[in-house]
Amino acid sequence: MKNILFVVVCLVFQYLSAQPDSLFIKTITPKEERPEWLQKSKFSIDLSEVAFVNWNAGGSNSVSALVGFYTEANYRDKYYFWNNNLTSRYGLNSQQGQQIRKTDDLFEINSNLGYKPDIISNWFYSLRLNFRTQFSNGYKYPNTDVPISRFMAPGYMFFGGGMEYGKNIDALSFYFSPLTLKATFVLDEDLANAGAFGVEPAIYDEFGELIRKGERFRREAGILITNSYQMQVVENIGLKHQVNLYTDYINNFGNVDVDWRIDFDFKVNSFVRATLGSHIRYDDDTKTRESTEVEGEFDEAGAKLQWKQFLGVGFAVDF
Template sequence: MKYNIFFLLCFIVQFSIAQPDSLYIKKKNIVVEPTPKWENKNKGGIDLNEVAFVNWSSGGSNSISAILSVKSTLDYTYRDFVWSSSINSRYGINQQESQPLKKTDDLFELNSSLGYRRSKNSKWYYSARLNFKTQFANGYSYPDTSNPISKFMAPGYMFFGGGMEYGKDIKRLSLYVSPLTFKSTFVLDENLANAGAFGVSPAIYDDEGNVLVPGEKVREELGILVTNYYELDVAKNVSLKSTANFYTDYLNSFGNIDVDWEVLVDFKVNNFIKASLGSQLKYDNDVKTVVVIDEDADEYAQGGAKVQWRQLLGVGFVVDF
């Protein structure tokens, strides 16, 4: 009897010593399932530039300019699936002494991208993208402020397509190639549509100037889209972002490439103050120069397509919310 009790005690001690190891082994084999992850970022900022003169011998005009920007992003990741959406808006004005208020920047842009890769080690994603872009207010060829050359949804652009996207770190470097991308150009203003602005078919008039066939308000294209995004930390608190888009239409002038390339350099002073230096280069053969024929009759004509370029330099405030 006493031997049985001895062996029972030995067994209990052995079991109690071995139990943590066996539990440890089981824990090592537990596979943690990934969970969906949402990430939301919101950023607002204002860039200011002001010049003032008092008895300045070299002359000059007092001026002040400001650009207000708001950007919101929402990212979703789960296993090998990624979804990224963003809304980007900017509006800039400039006021010079004894001159009317001028618009310097105007943008409303919506982006949404879906991606799926076959394995964790793959750097290629099957992707689908949507991009929509327009402006808030009328645009003018200053100093003429009586004849707008652009308006809200005149133009408006929408790209939608699917393809492949390469990205080792897809948030900082990506190359997207879509062999099938639909492009829609909206010119919902009657006068600009009749003039054939931004590539739509112009109106057909009779000999007396009456409209027989109204101008096209929506132009649709099907082509190839190539997009490259690159983000680089140049130095401490200095970052560079480059976005380049190249598009050519299968049906109309294949090989004639539309270009939209934007480069932005951010200089971060602290969490609330920054400086920005930006450049944007655009070319679209369908976007012709609008020439005013008769200001009183609101008559327009088309000129040739030209390279468009804008440069931005500002110092301002930024806040995350």
């Protein structure tokens, strides 16, 4: 599985990196006369609703809402850039005959500092920081008694340094880090004791008494490769792509964790827009569990490919 994933993603990675500069959503020429800060923010609401009245084919009434907030502050001069952004999203779905369910939950911070030794170079020495977690409990519905995730359970942080290429760094970026530190936080005691998200589980004696609590923190050090770009597909349709590949030096080197996002933005006017997104993940530390014949007992089924797709229409305000 890991070899197939690695080959497929690398082929896509190579194709995307080869796209011509003319496809970029915009060409950014930094003002070399003086340093500058560029700031922008976006607030969005996506809504969907389905209602049935005497509908002979059947169906359930439902309402969904997704609220998002994005802000960035970027610095640029002749030799340095420093890009910072914060992304938060929270979505709920209410369906007839069911409890309200969470559909999306993200809190993420990114910071990227780059330096190039001369003004004509397209290569940067770069430092990157990424942190992400969620706001509220996650469940394997319809079971809402036992959460499978919480705030900072998990929480992830990546920090590393390397080289980054970008002729137009805000539109196309290729980044390679030979040393990136990855930290996984599981600050919930029950999830930590269960060994969720790759931390060391608790140890119990033969009578079920706790001997040692589960670890709440996992450290890794490995290689990180990323590729991102933006392009204008046609008028009023933009595309954003980002793929991250990570492998740990010590724990099963060569087993690549994949995080791949593709988002289409369809602009109707200054306030109304539609979004179509795809998010693929594969993390060998995130194991799945399958029920056994004994009630209340589970067997570990290993890591699986994760995929999330989103289509929404709503309102967005830039400020």
